[in-house]
Amino acid sequence: MMKLPTAITLCEVGLRDGLQNEATILNTQSKITLTKEMIAAGLTVIELGSFMNPKAVPQMADTDALFFHFSEVKNVELRALVANKKGVERAVNCGCRKIKLNVSASLGHNLANINMTPEESIARFAESVELAEKSGIEVSGSISMPFGSPWEGSISLDAIQSIIDAYLKVGVREISLSDASGMAVPNQVYTMCKHLQERYSDVKWWLHFHNTRGMAMANILAGMQAGITHFDSSLGGLGGCPFVPGAAGNVASEDVIHMLDEMNISTGIDLVQIISSAKKLQDWVGHETDSYVLKAGRSKDLIK
Amino acid sequence: MMKLPTAITLCEVGLRDGLQNEATILNTQSKITLTKEMIAAGLTVIELGSFMNPKAVPQMADTDALFFHFSEVKNVELRALVANKKGVERAVNCGCRKIKLNVSASLGHNLANINMTPEESIARFAESVELAEKSGIEVSGSISMPFGSPWEGSISLDAIQSIIDAYLKVGVREISLSDASGMAVPNQVYTMCKHLQERYSDVKWWLHFHNTRGMAMANILAGMQAGITHFDSSLGGLGGCPFVPGAAGNVASEDVIHMLDEMNISTGIDLVQIISSAKKLQDWVGHETDSYVLKAGRSKDLIK
Numbered sequence: 001m002m003k004l005p006t007a008i009t010l011c012e013v014g015l016r017d018g019l020q021n022e023a024t025i026l027n028t029q030s031k032i033t034l035t036k037e038m039i040a041a042g043l044t045v046i047e048l049g050s051f052m053n054p055k056a057v058p059q060m061a062d063t064d065a066l067f068f069h070f071s072e073v074k075n076v077e078l079r080a081l082v083a084n085k086k087g088v089e090r091a092v093n094c095g096c097r098k099i100k101l102n103v104s105a106s107l108g109h110n111l112a113n114i115n116m117t118p119e120e121s122i123a124r125f126a127e128s129v130e131l132a133e134k135s136g137i138e139v140s141g142s143i144s145m146p147f148g149s150p151w152e153g154s155i156s157l158d159a160i161q162s163i164i165d166a167y168l169k170v171g172v173r174e175i176s177l178s179d180a181s182g183m184a185v186p187n188q189v190y191t192m193c194k195h196l197q198e199r200y201s202d203v204k205w206w207l208h209f210h211n212t213r214g215m216a217m218a219n220i221l222a223g224m225q226a227g228i229t230h231f232d233s234s235l236g237g238l239g240g241c242p243f244v245p246g247a248a249g250n251v252a253s254e255d256v257i258h259m260l261d262e263m264n265i266s267t268g269i270d271l272v273q274i275i276s277s278a279k280k281l282q283d284w285v286g287h288e289t290d291s292y293v294l295k296a297g298r299s300k301d302l303i304k
Numbered sequence: 305m306m307k308l309p310t311a312i313t314l315c316e317v318g319l320r321d322g323l324q325n326e327a328t329i330l331n332t333q334s335k336i337t338l339t340k341e342m343i344a345a346g347l348t349v350i351e352l353g354s355f356m357n358p359k360a361v362p363q364m365a366d367t368d369a370l371f372f373h374f375s376e377v378k379n380v381e382l383r384a385l386v387a388n389k390k391g392v393e394r395a396v397n398c399g400c401r402k403i404k405l406n407v408s409a410s411l412g413h414n415l416a417n418i419n420m421t422p423e424e425s426i427a428r429f430a431e432s433v434e435l436a437e438k439s440g441i442e443v444s445g446s447i448s449m450p451f452g453s454p455w456e457g458s459i460s461l462d463a464i465q466s467i468i469d470a471y472l473k474v475g476v477r478e479i480s481l482s483d484a485s486g487m488a489v490p491n492q493v494y495t496m497c498k499h500l501q502e503r504y505s506d507v508k509w510w511l512h513f514h515n516t517r518g519m520a521m522a523n524i525l526a527g528m529q530a531g532i533t534h535f536d537s538s539l540g541g542l543g544g545c546p547f548v549p550g551a552a553g554n555v556a557s558e559d560v561i562h563m564l565d566e567m568n569i570s571t572g573i574d575l576v577q578i579i580s581s582a583k584k585l586q587d588w589v590g591h592e593t594d595s596y597v598l599k600a601g602r603s604k605d606l607i608k
Contacts, residue, residue, distance in 0.1 A: 002494040002526065108608070150606040183603040185566040186525050190306040213603060214515075214559040214596035217522040221490050222306065247600040255518040262489040292518035296551040299487040299517060302454040304412070 005229045007266040010253065011045040011206065012038055014281065015066075016081060017250055018238030019059045020050070024285045028062040032069055034235070034277055035078075041273035045077045047100070047232075051087035064094040071095035079140070088128045092135040099137055101125050101172065104144040105160050108151025118159070122166035129170045140174035141167045142208065146192065148183030150243050157195070164200060174204040176232070179219070182212020182241055182248075186222035193226035208232040209251050211290055212241045216251035217259060224265070231256065236278040237290035248290035254278050258293045271298065309533045311570040314557065315349040315510065316342055318585065319370075320385060321554055322542030323363045324354070328589045332366040336373055338539070338581055339382075345577035349381045351404070351536075355391035368398040375399035383444070392432045396439040403441055405429050405476065408448040409464050412455025422463070426470035433474045444478035445471045446512065450496070452487030454547050461499070468504060478508040480536065483523070486516020486545055486552075490526035497530035512536040513555050515594055516545045520555035521563060528569070535560065540582040541594035552594040558582050562597045575602065 015034065019026055031048075038046060048070070049063030063080055070078055071094075079098035082088055091099050103121040104110040110118045125141075132139045146160045167175055177192075189207070197205065207223045207230070209216040220231055233256045239249025257271045275293060282289055319338065323330055335352075342350060352374070353367030367384055374382055375398075383402035386392055395403050407425040408414040414422050429445075436443045450464045471479055481496075493511070501509065511527045511534070513520040524535055537560045543553025561575045579597060586593055 002491045002529070004491060148603060150608055153604075153607045181603075181606060182600065183566075183606070185563060187306045187308060187567050211518075212596065212600045213562060214521055214556070215563055217518055218525045218563070221522045221525055225306070241600065243606055244600045248596060252518070258517055259489060259519055259522070262487075263491050292516065292552060296486060296516045296545065296548045299452060299485075300457075302485060302487070302547055303457045304454055 002225065004224050004263070004265060005227070007229065008224070008260055009045060009230045010043065010256065010267055010269065011047060011230070011232045012043050012235060012253055013047045013208070013232045013250060014235035014238045014253065016047040016049050016060065018234040018236070020057060021240035021249060022059065022238065022285050025059050026284055028065050030284055031062070031066055034281060035066070035070065037273060037277045038235070039073065039076050041277065042267070042269040044075065044268065045079070048078050048080055050081035051090040052081070052083055064090055067091075067094040067096040082128065084124070085128045085131055088131045088137070091132070091137055097137055098140070099132055100140045100142055100176070101128065102142045102144060103163060104149070105155045105163055106145045106149030106151045107159070109145060109149055112151070118163050119166050122163065122170060126170045129172065133171070139172050140176065141172040142176035142178050144178045144180050146177045147179045147188055148181060150181055157192075161199070164196070164203070168200070173202060174206070176206035176208050178208040179210055180241070181243055182210040182215070184209060184219050185215060186218045189219045189222040190226045193223055193228050197227060204230065206230040206232060210239065210241055211237065211248045211251045212244060214248075217255065220251065220256060235274070236282045236294065238281065238285065252278070252289070252291040252293065254291060254293040258298055262299055306529065308528050308567070308569060309531070311533065312528070312564055313349060313534050314347065314560065314571055314573065315351060315534070315536045316347050316539060316557060317351045317512070317536045317554060318539035318542045318557065320351040320353050320364065322538040322540070324361060325544035325553060326363060326542065326589050329363050330588055332369050334588055335366070335370055338585060339370070339374065341577060341581045342539070343377065343380050345581065346571070346573040348379065348572065349383070352382050352384055354385035355394040356385070356387055368394055371395075371398040371400040386432065388428070389432045389435055392435045392441070395436070395441055401441055402444070403436055404444045404446055404480070405432065406446045406448060407467060408453070409459045409467055410449045410453030410455045411463070413449060413453055416455070422467050423470050426467065426474060430474045433476065437475070443476050444480065445476040446480035446482050446510075448482045448484050450481045451483045451492055452485060454485055461496070465503070468500070468507070472504070477506060478510070480510035480512050482512040484514055484545070485547055486514040486519070488513060488523050489519060490522045493523045493526040494530045497527055497532050501531060508534065510534040510536060514543065514545055515541065515552045515555045516548060521559065524555065524560060539578070540585045540598065542585065542589065556582070556593070556595040556597065558595060558597040562602055566603055
């Protein structure tokens, strides 16, 4: 028997990482509709948006409005991506109770983006974490490109660990490894996850895979075999690769849930409802997205 | 470390299972060009076509001509799918030296197709095997839908084993498990492959996955972890699902080779040449196919 967890928690990132890569700006009411549907379907972690400059990321301009709308929701973790203290102030103001910080494990990438080393970036996070904690907001962190970067190619374990250490130093103990460049491969995912879980036994790990080169599902399998139980996915496979125009996006939520259902690994999520929401989202963005189950249906549906 | 083989052999099925699902009939010269390129790229097993009734499968009408053309090729296994003795006679005549028989593990499927039980089908293979062996043609067999069928849903291990036993009885010791309905999931693939390899230690196993529900790469990973070292794949991801119009086809050769390259698992195949051939094939069939690496390029290509 393959050694696998019996239950997995998914975080839906379609409304953030997915829509951020779309030309279409979905209106707030549509986002509310999808979020309600996803909560009804059983999702317990949803990334609603980000508190960035609306001029830079217009797709996320209504993140505050979404958090205001859902401020009474219980038992569902609604989170937002935050870049700095100004973002935390917005989070405090609109009732967001969980934020995610981000830094790249790739020195070249982080320097190109904000002219800081990863450690300098995280040192700046201290004030964000402080304000968040004072305001009762939980903080998680993500690390981009631990599995490979367009700048350096492979990333050393030392570079990754120094970022994890920096996160721990500012009090962040929930960390996501994000393969936004789609360069991760299964044996690497397995080895790295095994190692990091042993070295940092009190960290809660998430994995975030893009299906850029078709390996996301295999990487999720490898992550589960290494004992990881928290994964990001995106409704309809919405998203893209910031470095490859036209490439596939995040792994599709319905594809992941379908595989887990068929493997008898529990997610607590109703796949039929998710497929219906994913179709709606695909209609709204106005083009086909990288989803298999939306095209082929569930294996179950095929049975006469 | 994840337990994995160090080397994998791929069989290219684009010219058969891929083209068979295409409206475009590729001309013989184009097939010859692609085959030459694939041999030059390092492929050592290629399914050139099938000896079926050309009226039923017009895309494969020139299979004899292809085998005539390549009759002098050494060190590359060129094989064809064969349905009956008539097909073997064609194989003998055109110099084909390796054939593959096929039967479904799904009783409903086999009855619907040819109104015979799987065991009755294989009993009929005896005359084909006899003629082939007398003519120095090697015979392999494939089993459709061992991982699930649109007719019965799950297929019992007993049903699969009775087919394997029937194959062994007529002297076929090389067997492919073919997930043409795209219903296989990784933990099932792992468990079944482990079991079958233990029970039938002298069988040479192949796995054939379609990416219908996005799980082909994860299934290949699971197969490798179970010790399987022979997999089918299709240039450009050409093909389809016979039961789901518009669904994704066979797993793309370039996606599989890319993943194996990046995992340091040897295939002996030059990925750059394969990408070039896959692009050519995509141009010739005139539409995008389900290939990731054709869209995104290799991970290596991304590195600045």
